[in-house]
Amino acid sequence: MRLALYGRPRFVMVVLLAIIVAVFFISLNSGSITISPLEVLRTLIGRGDEQQELVLFQFRLPRMIIALLIGFGLAVSGVILQGLSRNALADPGIMGINAGAGLAVVLFMYLVFESKDVQGLSTMTIPFFAFCGAIITAFLIFMFAWKKGITPIRLILVGIAVAAGIGAVNTILSLKLAGENFMYATIWLTGSLWGTSWTFVIAILPWILILVPYAIMKARYLNVLNLGDTIATGVGVCVELERLKLILASAGLAGACVAAGGGIGFIGLMAPHIARRLVGPKHQVLIPTATLVGALLLLTADLIARNILVRAEIPVGIVISIIGAPYFLYLLMKTKT
């Protein structure tokens, strides 16, 4: 019995990994130019023709790696927020962190794109701005929710209020953008993996590499915080400090992800949930499993987004919302207050 429990998370993770690899390959094959699996393999080892190389290495591969990284990041961000708020319905999108990152980027586009053209600069500066936006928003939410400590319900309500406020400012600013930039901003705000390149991969990789292990390291704090403040304080955890550190880590991850993929919502909600169903609530195994689930979800959603409506790619964030929102509502109906 004990052995079975011990073995299960590992089994789940191996299966998830296998599915991810499979979807990854299907995704590499499909698109407006189909490349057969054999040709993909040939190209990957450097023996494909020029067009195939271009499509694979310059367009599809970076995009899919970004999808994987964003899946990791958002899932971990969601695990942290759900653990902290002790609310299984928390998500960086719902809590307004995505919106804050989005606002920073739209602000940047409004101030810079509208005045002069600085495409080269933007690839690296957009992630930076999004990141700052996410952190500032997390701070704001923390500040407004602080009243001799933080209660989970207050945290969520404040998050939603802040999201609404930022949304209003976003509307004002994006309406002021000229036609083309507006379209770009809209697609970007709904979450898209368009135009991702290796630069984006490099830009978000460090955040994922640092903050995901950091979250796994802090897993035991999340376990304890999940039991409630009284118990956490009782076993000697400095509750507010750990909470602040973890919120910042979560915001950092969400910020980096929004920077690369725009306002992709619901991954942070669904991935931890599905993972919890698969391996249980212990954060040491929950976090790695959630990363895999998140990556799989996003990769699949991107595959759908690219292939179902070929005429105009639907931003992947919309696909995720259409799948994620009903799931959320189902969860909402099932959870007791």
Added chain:
Amino acid sequence: MVTDQVLTPHIPRTIKYSRIVLAAALLIIGVALLLVGFGISISYGAADVGVMDVWNSLFYFDANQAPHLLIYELRMPRAICGILVGACLAVSGAIMQGITRNPLATPSIMGLTQGSGLAIAVAMIFLPAVSHYEMVIYSFIGAGLSVAIVYAISVMSPGGMSPVKLVLAGTVVSALLGALSSGLAIYFQVAQDLSFFSAGGLTMIRWPVLDMLIPISLLCLALSIVISRYITVLSFGEEVATGLGQRPVLIKTMSTILVLMMTGAAVSAAGAVGFVGLVIPHIIRSLVGVDYRLIIPCSAVFGGVLVTYADIFSRWINEPYETPIGAITAAIGVPFFLYLARKEGRGL
């Protein structure tokens, strides 16, 4: 008739005298503010119009004078529309908060506006030649769709909806409907048109819009006042209402229809003007107490005041451009929401 007996509740009919006086004073102040706002709204704009022009155009209209035409064709429908939209949204909020006994139940939070937005997006895409009358109908359907979803969820979830769950449900239904409409808008390339529409604004209001808005909103507002005392009883709880011989289901159905009509009309005219339905009923309730016979008329007047001044502000804040009016009401509503969130436990 038996039904008459059943429908007449034996609720305490007396309202504290001081409350009535206060409500009357509020109504007078509100109407005064509305008149002033109306005046400012029609005299203020890109083309400056003198006070005498306004006066003359109202009472001695002359179709040959440019300022008169400007006031009559553009400014007046806009000002009237603002008042009606505000009144409808505020009263919808008051009714919803009353019958659900949930202080956060308001049109904007329950995703109604996004529902209308989606329906309008569909109409814009598939029926390009759609008339404004039809647009209003689609807006109703959309608002109905989203309120039905949120309502169904709250009915199906065990133990009803807490305020927090209601907000979450509303947020997510909004997100879903918003995603659907922006997906459609991007696919069919009407994103910016839709965005301008749903950002909320009274820029495009002309008389034909009002042909539909005025009768619907006046009728619904009047009916709201008629059923207000039943809402008061319901706001004490369904058991109390049943105990007093009321029919909660009937009242709830009627109220829901009224709310849908009013929200649909408001959104189809002015787009997503959020938070009016949250803020105004709260303030009014804290002033005049829990009797909806006072809350509803006062909310109607002050909802009109809020949107009228927000509209003036939206034209003034960044001349000559217009700021979306929804953003201005959000600027007022968000701090208020934060305040309610911090008060959690009592207000919520």
